[in-house]
Amino acid sequence: MSALEIRKVNKRYGSVHVLKEIDLSIESGEFLILVGPSGCGKSTLMNAIAGLDEISDGSIHIGGRDVTHVGPKDRDIAMVFQSYALYPSMNVAENIAFGLEMRGVDKARRAQEVARVAKLLQIDHLLERKPAALSGGQRQRVAMGRALARQPQIYLFDEPLSNLDAKLRVEMRTEIKKLHQRLGTTIVYVTHDQIEAMTLANRIAVMKDGVLQQFATPQQIYDEPVNMFVAGFMGSPAMNFIRTRVVRAGSHYGVSVRNGAGRDVVLPLPERGNGLSAWVDREVVLGLRPEQITHVTPHRLERPLVTELPCTVEVAEPTGPDTLILIRMNDQEVAARIEPHAQAPVGSPMPLAFDMSKAVLFDPATQQRCH
Template sequence: MSFLQIRNLEKAFGNVKVLKGIDLDVEEGGFLVLVGPSGCGKSTLLNSIAGLETITGGSISIGGRVIDGLHPSQRDIAMVFQSYALYPNMTVAGNIGFGMEIRGVPKPERAQAIASVAEMLQIGHLLDRKPSQLSGGQRQRVAIGRALVRKPQVFLFDEPLSNLDAKLRVDMRTEIKRLHQRMGTTIVYVTHDQIEAMTLATKIAVLKDGVLQQSGTPAEIYNNPANLFVADFMGSPAMNLIPVKISQNGSGVTISTHREDQEPLVLGVPNAPSGLSAHDGKEVIFGIRPEALTDRDGADRNARDIVESECLIEVVEPAGSDTFAVTRLGQKHVTARLRADANVAAGKRAKLAFNLDKAVFFDPASGLRIA
């Protein structure tokens, strides 16, 4: 049985529906990350779990206890905000221990809890400082520490790293992951950063316009997107989505698409989804990740179906450990992820290897994946 259960959750502001029948389950100790574009409802969903928003319909339960009508203080949750929300007139120790003081926790017990959390977050040397004397990363650690001392059943994080610079975000991301592995507490985490979602989550929920598009492990979301929105939204660079025409050839299927200044690209798809044959003679969307479109020597040696084809390279983008090459297929810019030392040049043709084991196909009308 799941630990955090969300059933048919709805939230409306006036006549505007923000959440439209959300169903989610999180196991105890799980790390659920909510992702989606601005305005999709992810922060509203988090605030609904916290009790900061009154839900319009559905139910939320934690550990088998329905919490819909409970005050936030009675839900046994702790929240870390984007803005840190520290008391400027208190020291770090005061900020971390304030909630315990309000609840009447004895001073020796408070001091022990503050010291333990400060050691875990490596901020023991900052306990006597005020928030104004701290860096952004240090303030975020204090905000996390304030949540940790409560030992709640569920932690809620609302884009906690968005105010930090790029390097500090990576460092704090690692710290949060290490913290979760050490404590094993259930976490619900909101972010617009896909890298955060992929690296932190045990489960990802992708939202759009208040509707849950797909939920699953990071690998499921990345490799088996349920629809065009998820395929395009998750991944950086995004999945290549190319219009292709389907041709049934005996027991096999081929796909073809237009190329600039070249013959059409024609690829055989040996292990095509069974539903693809129903689209014979029609156009579908062929999805392939940049890392599944690479140079011959960089292709996955364990792949069953690698097909090579020469393509005109329009742009080359060196990126340190990788080289990204942009070509055009089906009048779409298509990105290939090559080895750092791949021999490619803009304006020249190069052989690209298509790993068709990783290919996915979508119905252009419904946007749903063809299985």
């Protein structure tokens, strides 16, 4: 039995079609992340799951029960909001216990649950404090504690870390990951941050303009994006998109590229048995992630599908553990990721290794993946 099933869900506000035929299913204990740019429909879908927004058609099932027309309080869900939504007049313990009190749970049981989640979230020393005396991270822990005290079938997190500073966001992300690993709870989590999505999820649903673009594991989405939107949205820095042509090289296939110095070379394509012959001499978009273009070392060049090509360093952006450099190929800027010690001076040539083992091709007309 699936913990959550969303079947052909549509949501319209008048003539505006916000959610379009959404189909999703997750099992008990999974961590699902809904990700996409602002306005893609992810928060609307979250509100539909919570019962805060009525869907136009389709159905929503939680734990095998059709809850499409069931009110939020009867859906057996708990929600953590972006804004924390804590009661300022109540202390931490009272905020955590409030939902239980509203459901008629007796005082002894409430105290037991408050102690359990406070210890779990390491906020047991804050139970007497009011929200105004807490940091942003502590307030978010209290909001999570209030949800965890409920022990529902599904926890819904609506961009819970977006109000925190960068360092605290990373720390809280780790805490949420640990919490999920310890409790094995079912979580649906909305974010626009693809790093959060890659880090936390068992599976990711990538959305754009109300349409589910891809639903898969983080690694599948990263390595096997179904279209250029997913490929460009997931990954930082974004995937390089290089307009080129498919050519035949003996019994194999490749793509023709020209470096900034005007040298032409054929980069080999992995054999995936999906009809590359139909694309020979046709324009395609080559997708290569920056880490697939890096400095040359002997062991890299020994790998199959790795080709060395001299390129000119146009811009260098040190990040500490590595350096991002911009080069030019087919008259387009292309990002490469190298180790800091390997960088050549800006404006000078540098040999780079192109690993084509995970190269993907897209149809420039439809932007769908074609190889």
